[in-house]
Amino acid sequence: MSMDLPIRKIIHVDMDAFYASVEQMDNPDLKGKPIAVGGGGKRGVVSxxxxxxxxxxxxxxxxxxxxxxLCPELIFVRANFERYSEISKKIRAIFYDYTDLVEPLSLDEAYLDVTENKKGNPSASLIAEEIRERIFEEVGLTASAGISINKFIAKVASDYNKPNGQKTINPEEVIEFLEQLDIRKFYGVGKVTAEKMYQKGIFTGLDLKGKSLEYLNKNFGKSGRYYYYVVRGVHNSEVKPNRIRKSLAAERTFSKNLSSEIFMLEKLEHVAEEVARRLKKSNVAGKTVTLKIKYSDFTLQTRSKTLQYFINDKSxxxxxxxxxxxxxxLSNSVRLLGISMSNLNTEMKKKPEQKSVSVQLKFKF
Incomplete structure (x- = not known):
């Protein structure tokens, strides 16, 4: 790793089994028991x-x-996303006490850039520890954290000491850490890609590092460049405090497979109504409508149409x-229909200035 490579102090905070933990917190009878949020009914899926x-x-x-x-004693609990969103807002409020550079990835995880922070604390590790303590004391839930020089390594690190733990990868430890890392733990390497890498003799970061950029581009397409650089500790993506929503969607899984378009129209109306509600709640509109169809054999098909104007009207x-x-x-009976809106009229907001520093072996984390 180049000694003048710009780096930052990044924390990735990830709540521990967030939805399930909220349910156990709200209902003490569920504590210590195996529970699944969602998944009830014949066609339900565990959230x-x-x-x-x-x-x-x-x-x-x-x-x-x-x-x-798999778990005969499993207790199914209906998801309550309004409650999860309420708790998520409390957690984010804690984040903003330390920095305005917060990039939420979902209700239960976020990146924080604390290179320069509101507490004037030079130690990202101590900040992460303090944030986790506050979440537990003020909200009642546990969180895990990863701390390092960029978003990629911080996210990988946050999974190491779960639940209720944290791991710091200091600048001088980055290369060795990545070389020893199982390829399955690389963020961005899914199950299919991992299998493909195994077939090509790539099992660890060190194996991946041994492949040229040309080789990775040839075998893994556009992702090849990403793999080439992240295994060398290079990931320059900044924490984006104002992430632009690129799409908005809703879908329904049916209790019985539907075989005729006529039977699907009523279901489709409910989905369109939900999409319109979410668009208006977010104060956005879109031009591209995409219909998602999942067949009974689990094959997936999407069909899209781009209009000449922005819409958020249900009809x-x-x-x-x-x-x-x-x-x-239709090529088969249908088990799921979904509608998504993309090409949204969201605008980039001015984001807080993001600082970086040069790598030094004594750089405190």
Whole structure:
């Protein structure tokens, strides 16, 4: 790693089993028990699982019936996103006591740039510890954190000492840490890509580092350049405090597969209504309507249409989605329909100035 490479002090805070932990906090009878948020019913999908449930292999995005087989004592709880959003706002308020450079990734995780912070504390590790303590004392939940020179390494590090822990990767430790890292733990390397890397003899960061940029581009396309640089500790993406929403969507999974477009229209109307509600709540509109169709064999198809003007009206969204539905014949019975709006009229807000410093081995974390 170049000694003059600009770096920052980045913290990635990740709440521990957030949805499930909120439910256990609100209902003491659920504490210490295996619970799944969502996943109830024949076609339900698990949104989150408590650590007690994870021991049985239950995880998010898993079909509820499979989760119940893995853990017969599993308790299904209906998701309450208004409550999760309420708690998330309290947690973010704590973040802003330390820096305005906060980039939320979801309700339960965020990046913080504390290179220069409101507390004047030179130690990002101590700041992370203090933030985690405050979340526990003021909100009642535990959080984990990763601390390092950029967003990529901080996110990888936050997963190391979960739950209720943190890990700091100092500048002089970055290269060795990345070289020893299992390729599956690289953020941005999914299951399919990991399998492909295994087939090519890439099991660790050191193996990845041994491949040329040309080789990675040839075998992994646009992601090749990303892999080439992150394994060398180079990831210059700044913490973006005003992330622009690029799309907004809603979808419905049906209790029974639908085989005719006629039966789908009523369902589609409910989805269009929800999308319109979310657009108006966020005070945005979009030009591109995308219809998502998941068939009974789990194959996925999307159909899109871009209009000449911005819309957030339910009736126009629905009519456009109907056109897309009838655009071509369905190839199978349908288990899920979704509508998303993209090409939104969001505007970049002026963001706080972001500072960086040069790498020094005595740089305190």
């Amino acid at each position: 989150a699982a408590s650590y007690e449930a994870r021991k049985f292999g239950v995880k998010s995005a898993m079909a509820g019936n499979l989760a119940a087989k 126009i969204i629905l009519e456009t989605a109907k056109d897309l539905l009838y655009q071509e014949k």
